[in-house]
Amino acid sequence: MQTPTTPIVRDIVLVGGGHSHVVALRYFAMHPLPGVRITLICTDAHTPYSGMLPGYVAGHYAYDDVHIDLCRLCAATGARFIQAEVMGLDREARTVQLRGRPDIDYDVVSINTGSTPQMRAMGAAEHAVPVKPITGFNQRWLQLLDKVAHATRPLTIAIVGGGAGGVELCLSMQYRLRAETQAARRADLAPQFHLFTSDGLLPTHNAGVQRRFAKVLAERGVQVHLQTHVAEVQAGRLRSAGGDWFDADEVLWVTQAGGGAWLKGTGLPLTDNRCIRLHDTLQSITDPRVFAAGDVAAMENFALEKAGVFAVRMGMPLAINLQRAVLGLPLQPYRPQRHWLALISTGDKFAVASRGALGFAGAWVWRWKDWIDRRFMQRFSVQGVDGLAGLSNMTTARTSATASIQLNADEAQQAQAAVAMRCGGCGAKVGASVLSRALQNLWVQPNPDVLLGLDSPDDAAVVRVPPGKALVHSVDFFRAFVDDPYVFGRVAANHALGDLFAMGAQPHTATAIATVPPGLDRQVEVTLRQMMQGAVEVLNAAGCALIGGHSGEGAELALGFGVNGLVDVDSHGQMTGVLRKGGMQPGDVLLLTKPIGTGALFAAHGRAAAKGRWVQAALQSMTQSNQTAAQTLRAFGATACTDLTGFGLIGHTVEMARPSGVQVVLDAAALPLLDGALECVQQGLLSSLHGANARQQHVVQNAAQAMTHPLWPLLVDPQTAGGLLASVPVSAVDDCLRALRAQGYPEACAIGHVRALPADELPITIDVRPL
Structure with missing residues (x-):
């Protein structure tokens, strides 16, 4: 649990664990901005590095070699990590909307969620496997490895997409599966590969690189279908726009990708493939609080390929502009490179380099690529390598200065109060208005035995003990150990109820006691709301009604509950079933x-x-x-x-x-x-x-x-x-x-x-x- 030494006055929220955001997190750690909280939201705790994915598929790397550990990265850099699925933005309320849990507030938000292939062919969404997001692909890839290992005939695998991503994936899969079947002495069951492209091979690369890969594909026995647009996918086969049917046990989709469907509901200006239209500052062209980078970004003045090199290079200028945005300073334009180097592997530790009109190849190119990729990944390891700072060398130090952030008069007064000598006793309670707003939308399990509860302004709750029952009471309280207040609230409530469950009691009512670090009213309110929402969901599910509690200021976030349960007593007042x-x-x-x-x-x-x-x-x-x-x-x-x-x-x-x-x-x-x-x-x-x-x-x-x-x-x-x-x-x-x-x-x-x-x-x- 990160414990800032200064009050939080601004929130930068990063949606997605893409290459730009992991680079930005390193920058934030090495250039901390006092009073600014960084939150990363991602559906997975590990994010793949696209440059090494073909090597992973080919069997040259293990899972951890090609994945950046976002949870560990956040712990090392002082950021909050929240594992959740993003459903949208409420740009008026300035919140990120999440599935199944409370929204996350932001002052500025950045979106770097990667992209998803545009699967417009009939039946493709049901019967084809998109390569992105890569987490979903990895699960299907592992299933395919097992399927090939137990096959009784050669499977047919179709790759839809003839760009660098499709060609590289095809060759890597073919290399790995051929090696697997040969090792098992089942070489006659090696899968057959078909590559479908509605254009030519690697259309954005020079003719020499295209010819080289056409030769490699032919030598490997991959059947390439040029100028063949896939119009329909069914179970076990696919159809071209010309009406020809092809058998396919597995169909993988590696075509031009775009942003997630949820972006359509944000009201942001998007391209046809749902990428966010941006100024050169990486800001949305209509909302200065929204930034984007990587595959989901569409710069108005530059047409960029969906390549990891651009996502990585966007990371530092993105981080600088996010900080400048919360400081109220002018932003700096990002100028992407005009020519960039692509290192495309052929699956067998051989690679082709492509840059503009240049192209060269060899095993040494693969070793060079391997060195570059490993060096990039080491920046996110614990120790680092070759003089590059690893996670253990990052600083998350915060100073007490917050004057650099522009605050309005009310915020400035709250920030000053938060760092001043704090009162004890009832002077340390959370303000009534903050507490009221934080709790106003909580739905509490109704209980007819609660005569006076949360909805009453009285000094204490009044609860009736039903006839034939005895009250079981327990209490638990501890400081936060995880930076997600919603999850912490769920754990704290679950922990407190454990004593009742162990004794066979039915949970009945609970009172809460919480401490929240001082800060701006908005940040205190949001933290308390998130924590209590998680806790109340657990209490409600157990049939336990929250009837009151106490909240106060403390150096660290903490939460506990006094919980009451009921057990049966017989006519002699003796407990039964305990x-x-x-x-x-x-x-x-x-x-x-x-x-x-x-x-x-x-x-x-x-x-x-x-x-x-x-x-x-x-x-x-x-x-x-x-x-x-x-x-x-x-x-x-x-x-x-x-x-x-x-x-x-x-x-x-x-x-x-x-x-x-x-x-x-x-x-x-x-x-x-x-x-x-x-x-x-x-x-x-x-x-x-x-x-x-x-x-x-x-x-x-x-x-x-x-x-x-x-x-x-x-x-x-x-x-x-x-x-x-x-x-x-x-x-x-x-x-x-x-x-x-x-x-x-x-x-x-x-x-x-x-x-x-x-x-x-x-x-x-x-x-x-x-x-």
Whole structure:
């Protein structure tokens, strides 16, 4: 979680993780502007570098070699990363509209989402695979590799598009699939390739380069269909505009690309292929708050090819102009180069260079291209290379000066107040008008037992406890560990509800307590609204009504809840159906419903050392409710239960074993782990609570041996919104696990068993068999 030392007064929002934006993020990190928050919104945590994609397809590079980790890049550069799908812009309200979550406010916004092929042929959208966006293509490419590996006849693959992208992809795929079939001694099943182009080959390149590639394609056995416009695609075949049908098991579309369909709803002036029309300053010709770069950009005074070289070179001038826009300074024009070098590979570590009328080729050209591409990617690695600063060398320092940003009188007063000596007590509350605006659009689950709640101006809520019920109460509170306030709100609410689920209580009502860093009213309001929207969605889904709370200023964003649940009581006032920690029985099996490792992963994330896909997978796990799992465990006769949180697996297991008077044998090798958790602890990236939790070794019978096990750090790793830890009779274990997995807990597993406590032994022992 980034904690700025100055109040946020302006927001620059980057939509899309394209080449221009990753370059801009590096610039922002090395030239920070105090008081300006940078937010990157992208559907994926990793963005591919187009220059290396053919090499990845050909098998020369691994996935991580050709992808920039956006989540890690943002953590290193001080930007917020929000993984979400953009649906549009509300330019009047100055917000980016996202699918399934609140809008993101901006002062200036830049769009660098890449492009999508214009699939205008009948049936193409249903039966062809667009190469862009590349993430979707990668999934289909992996499926195609598997399909070819299990084929019983040679497949036919059609590539639609004869530009450099189509030709390079065709040759790379053909090289890889031929190599795969030869290695499997199935060379007779190598796929057949057809390349369709409505024009000539590589029409924007010189005649020498065109002839060279025509020769390579012929030598590789690729059938090229020149001047052949594809008019229709059906399952298993395609039709040319001339009426000829061609068989095709797979159709890949690599034609002229354009902007996403959502851009049509923005009201921005667009080209016919939905690219944003721009001034030389990379601003929209009608809205000075909107910028664009890369494939989705269409400069009024320059006709640029959709090539990665232009997207990369736009990055720095884009970043400079975004900063100058929030400073109120004149913008600088971007002047693209008139001639540019294209290095086009043939799949087999051989490449052709093309620049204007020049062209040359060789294996050495591929090595040169490889050196250039790797050097570019190293700029976004942790350490960097050859004197280029990596992520670990970037600075996210902020000074206390905000005078350079033009503020109106009201904003200036708010900014001055935000950096002044702040009051304590009730003087530290969030302002009433800010709080009211932040909460006014929240829809709260109605509950007839709430007699006075959020819609009442009274000093406290009034809640009725239904007859035959008892109230279960718990409280949780912690500081933010992720820069997305909406996701943080979801995790915080889910974490707080975990205690109720573990005891078998039905969530009923909740009160919130939040701290928000001081700043301009607008920024405080937006942060609070985003965080509470995420939290209320989780509470509503659990049937828990938010009835009130308190908000105040704090150095860091934090959120917690007092939550109430209901359990049944009989006519004698005794609780029924309640699961407690102390009910374990010898012979029971210990089940865990979610993987562990959140403490280590977010310790690593704070150091920009965790891969983005690890972080996003952990957040998905943390936002998954335990409610259904709790119901399932009860249905299969669970004898004891708790939720796995800050004290880690050892700490929470001993809380169950001691009151039960039993010994728990934990099978370290059986533990389900979040992706990347083991790698993080192996690098010594541990939670700040790890040391305190590790001192629980005194409850482990074979502590000396257990502490040498590779998974010991994860046995004491503190968890946030972890899974449920429950003991279940051995006869019900298999059916219970099947039910849990069918209900969306695929990592649920048995991690140990319960036995009678031997005399003079400790409550936990670790099975330390090798992994």
